[in-house]
Amino acid sequence: xxxxxxxxxxxxxxxxxxxxxxxxxxxxxxxxxxxxxxxxxxxxxxxxxxxxxxxxxxxxxxxxxxxxxxxxxxxxxxxxxxxxxxxxxxxxxxxxxxxxxxxxxxxxxxxx
Amino acid sequence: xxxxxxxxxxxxxxxxxxxxxxxxxxxxxxxxxxxxxxxxxxxxxxxxxxxxxxxxxxxxxxxxxxxxxxxxxxxxxxxxxxxxxxxxxxxxxxxxxxxxxxxxxxxxxxxxxx
Numbered sequence: 001x002x003x004x005x006x007x008x009x010x011x012x013x014x015x016x017x018x019x020x021x022x023x024x025x026x027x028x029x030x031x032x033x034x035x036x037x038x039x040x041x042x043x044x045x046x047x048x049x050x051x052x053x054x055x056x057x058x059x060x061x062x063x064x065x066x067x068x069x070x071x072x073x074x075x076x077x078x079x080x081x082x083x084x085x086x087x088x089x090x091x092x093x094x095x096x097x098x099x100x101x102x103x104x105x106x107x108x109x110x111x112x
Numbered sequence: 113x114x115x116x117x118x119x120x121x122x123x124x125x126x127x128x129x130x131x132x133x134x135x136x137x138x139x140x141x142x143x144x145x146x147x148x149x150x151x152x153x154x155x156x157x158x159x160x161x162x163x164x165x166x167x168x169x170x171x172x173x174x175x176x177x178x179x180x181x182x183x184x185x186x187x188x189x190x191x192x193x194x195x196x197x198x199x200x201x202x203x204x205x206x207x208x209x210x211x212x213x214x215x216x217x218x219x220x221x222x223x224x225x226x
Contacts, residue, residue: 004155031211031212035216040121040218040219041218042118042201042216042217042218042219043156043201043203043216044216045213045214045215048211048212048213050211050212056211056213058213059113059215090155090156094212099144099146099161099205099212099214100146100158100161101146101158101212101214103148103155103156103157104155105154105155106155
């Protein structure tokens with residue numbers, strides 16, 4: 001059974017803080033993704049990675065960066081958190097061939 | 113890039129009724145269309161998907177239809193039950209880049225009343 005985990009379910013940070021969100025998958029998947037979910041806007045792709053140390057910008061990369069040093073771990077970094085980055089952040093992974101993405105439980109980030 | 117529109121944003125039905133959610137996409141090269149269900153407080157989970165070489169796919173009470181000419185696809189749920197209450201997201205896979213990038217619709221909140 002595919003398991004995608006995220007480091008925190010809830011996180012509260014202050015404006016200007018550097019924030020790390022971590023995602024780990026245990027199925028040896030090549031692809032990993034970071035989305036943010038906002039009411040009425042659906043899931044929007046921030047960044048994705050198709051291999052270790054490889055990354056591609058998604059649709060809303062501004063204000064974010066990512067790191068993938070190991071295959072199983074994909075980190076989302078907010079260099080200087082702002083209030084408009086308050087959101088639910090979802091990580092997902094998928095194998096190289098099939099297109100099915102498996103999601104983590106999400107991290108609800110509040111920036112004060 | 114790809115753009116996916118989803119309607120309606122909310123849908124209320126009585127238990128036993130059918131529910132239909134529609135999505136349109138913009139890129140004719142898109143070739144994979146999944147549907148995800150997200151229950152309250154839970155992660156999105158794939159419930160059904162369809163590829164561009166197929167017009168319809170069924171799995172028990174749920175079905176998806178695809179009209180490539182019109183660039184729209186729909187989720188059909190028959191004999192709805194209260195446990196079908198959730199937010200449903202459609203998505204389309206961008207084919208041009210070669211990556212497994214999905215573009216999601218904005219979601220439909222389905223409420224099934226007993």
